[in-house]
Amino acid sequence: MDAVDQGWAGVRQRVAALGAAPGNREVFGAFGHEWVLEEPLTEDALAELEAQIGVRLPEEYRTFLTQVGAGGAGPAYGVFPVRRVEGRWRWEGDGADLTDLTLLAEPFPEQGPDPETLAALLAECPEEESFDDDLDAFDTAYEAWDSRLADVLWAPERTAGAVAICHLGCAQREWLIISGPQRGRIWSDPRADEADLEPLVDDAGRPMTFGRWYLEWLGKAERAVGVAAGA
Template identity: 60%
Template structure:
C-alpha cells in the first residue's frame, strides 16, 4: 500500500470534527476527532530501528500521511510518541506491550481452551465458604492462576495495542509473524482469549480496512445525526 493511498483522510477527519452530530460517534468524546501531527519518514525509520521490526505498510503509511494517532476506532488510535530518544505508544493498556519483543512472532494459538474451561470450573464460589476471608484468599489464588494462563506476556509478543473500547476491551495490531498486519480483538476482561477481528465475509481485518471501516461508519453516523 502506498503512502498516497491515505490522501485526503486527514482532511476528512478534520471536517468531521466540525460537523453537527459528531459527538454521536462512539468514542468521539475521547478523541474529539483530533489527530496527532504526522511523523516524518525518518522518524518512522528511527521507531522501527528501536523496535527491531518493520511496521505493516498500511500502518506505516498512516503514521506518515495522516497522523501519529488520535481519532480512530473505539476511544481513538493510541499515539506513538518519542520521549527523549525512546519511542512508545500511549494509551489505556499500552503498557501491556513489550517493545523488546515486538520482533518475535505473535502466537496465533493462545492457551488451550480446555485448560481455560477447566480453570473456570474451579473458580471459587462464595456460597461454598463459611468465612469471607477464606473465600477472598481462595479467589485471590484462583485469580493468580487465571492471570498466569490468560494474561501471560507471552500471549501478546509481536503485537501493539492501538485502541481501547472501554471496560478493558482492546484491539491489537500484529507486527510480526504469520498474522502480521492484522487486527486482533482482546476480550480477556470478559474471560475470553484474543481472537482475530474478521470482516463481514470472515476475511482478516488489516489496519487499513479496520480504520477505513471506522471512518465510513463515522461519516454515516454523523450524516444520520444531522
C-alpha cells in the same frame, strides 16, 4: 482499493470535516479522541522507531503514521499515539502499556492457551457461597485462582509481536499484529471477560487489516453524522 494503494489520500481532511460536523459526538468514542489527529511522523522518526523495536511495521500502519498521523481520531476511543518520550519510543493510552516493547520482533502466537485447559480453570473459580461467610478464606482462594488465570491469559508472551492499538472501554482492547503470519491484521482482546484473543473479522468473515479497520470506521462515522466522504 486498499489503504496502501490509495495512499491515505484525503483522510486527514475527512477526519477534520467530521470534527466540524454537528452531531459528531454521536459516534461512539468521539469524546475520547475529540476528532483530533496527531501530527504525522517524519521518515527519520519512523526509521528511529523501527530501529528501536527491531522490526519494520506493517505497510498500511507505517504509511498511516507518516501520511495521516501518529495516532488520535480513529475506531472506538482512537488509535493509540506512538510518541518519543525521554529519547525512547512507546505507545500511549488506556492499556497501551500492555505492549511489551522488548517482544515486538517476536512472531505473534496465533494459538493461545488450550481451550480445554482454560475452560477447566474457569470452572474452578471459587464461589463465595462455598466459604460459609468466611470472606478472608474466600478472598485468599479467589486471589490464588485469579493469579493462575492471569498466568494463562495475561502472560507477556501471549501478545509478543503485537501492539495494543486502541481500547473499546471496559478493559476491552484491540491489537495490531506486527510480526509473524498475522502481520498487519487486527485482533480483538476480550481477556477482561476471561476469553482469549481472537482475529477481528468483518461481516463476511474476512480478516481486518489495519487499513480496512480504519477506513471502514471512517466511512461508518461519515454515514452516521451525515458527512459526505471527502467533503
